[in-house]
Amino acid sequence: MVDARTGPAEAGPYYLPTGNEVEVVEQCHAGGLAVMLKGPTGCGKTRFVEHMAWRLGRPLITVSCHDDLTASDLVGRFLIRHDETVWQDGPLTRAVREGAICYLDEVVEARQDTIVVLHPLTDYRRILPIDRTGETVEAAPGFQLVISYNPGYQRMLKDLKPSTRQRFVAIELDFPEPAAEAAIVARESGVEQGTAVALVELGGRLRSLRDRGLAEVPSTRLLIAAGRLVASGIGVRDACNAAVVSPLSDDATLLGAMRELVDAMFP
Known part of the structure; x- marks a missing residue:
């Protein structure tokens, strides 16, 4: 089992x-x-x-x-x-x-x-x-x-x-390399490999926003949480906004930029 x-x-x-x-x-x-x-x-x-x-x-x-x-x-x-x-x-x-x-x-x-x-x-x-x-x-x-x-x-x-x-x-310890992180997200959340790869790519792009005032970058844990929502039937954009974007900041400008990135990656 x-x-x-x-x-x-x-x-x-x-x-x-x-x-x-x-x-x-x-x-x-x-x-x-x-x-x-x-x-x-x-x-x-x-x-x-x-x-x-x-x-x-x-x-x-x-x-x-x-x-x-x-x-x-x-x-x-x-x-x-x-x-x-x-x-x-x-x-x-x-x-x-x-x-x-x-x-x-x-x-x-x-x-x-x-x-x-x-x-x-x-x-x-x-x-x-x-x-x-x-x-x-x-x-x-x-x-x-x-x-x-x-x-x-x-x-x-x-x-x-x-x-x-x-x-x-x-x-x-640090966040794994993208291929390894995608394998972890797929294993832990139950989503298909392609979705896991896309979630990790989103995480990588959001982590680049640290220089723009993002105090905490998205963790592997957050990407797994988004994957679990997707695996349960939640749309990928809604899952990313709820599990990855919203927990990271309350700043309206940062939230807007992150949500635009999600929309661009998951049209």
């Missing part, structure tokens, strides 16, 4: 490599090295981590980082249950104990004092001190820390400190 999202059931989450990123992460996992994924929004970072967790046979614990994420959210906290105080592990602590892969998505969104708790896990010690309980948890075999962020979106006040950056092996 084939699932449009994952491919054959035995193949795990579908991911099409664009370089040697699979081999690099495999060696990092074997050597206990933390990994940093850098790339634009929607280029496949999260799917890559899902694929690698399946490939390595490890559980995956994912945390979406945000401004209010505290160290306690990652490590754990005391809770009151049935008139007693009990400790509850956070997602990072669970991953350390279980030997899971812990994936921190968009890590630059987290506060700096939160990121500091990662440091003892990213060097030879591979430990997680829990100040609230006095416990020091040694990383179980198979544990790996993976973080990701979008360099083009980060702001000066939300960059990683050099002391944090240099604790990770960095892998740069």
Whole structure:
């Protein structure tokens, strides 16, 4: 049986490599090295981590980082249950104990004092001190820390400190080459190859508008969303406007230019 999202059931989450990123992460996992994924929004970072967790046979614990994420959210906290105080592990602590892969998505969104708790896990010690309980948890075999962020979106006040950056092996990901991206769009959305190629061509042309004020360019994720609408019976122009153009901007001028491009490509 084939699932449009994952491919054959035995193949795990579908991911099409664009370089040697699979081999690099495999060696990092074997050597206990933390990994940093850098790339634009929607280029496949999260799917890559899902694929690698399946490939390595490890559980995956994912945390979406945000401004209010505290160290306690990652490590754990005391809770009151049935008139007693009990400790509850956070997602990072669970991953350390279980030997899971812990994936921190968009890590630059987290506060700096939160990121500091990662440091003892990213060097030879591979430990997680829990100040609230006095416990020091040694990383179980198979544990790996993976973080990701979008360099083009980060702001000066939300960059990683050099002391944090240099604790990770960095892998740069980008949108695939057109032929590969079309294969991904066709596989993930279920549209025919010709439509997938046209959607990728549209994406490429829209990405050239970055110099005209477009803050975020269309991701592979958006092209797949448009493909899924087309596969469900929605007209290709309507699908592109709804799934690709409208999410990118609220600026009337930019929206008009992008919609004209859609009309020209899909008359």
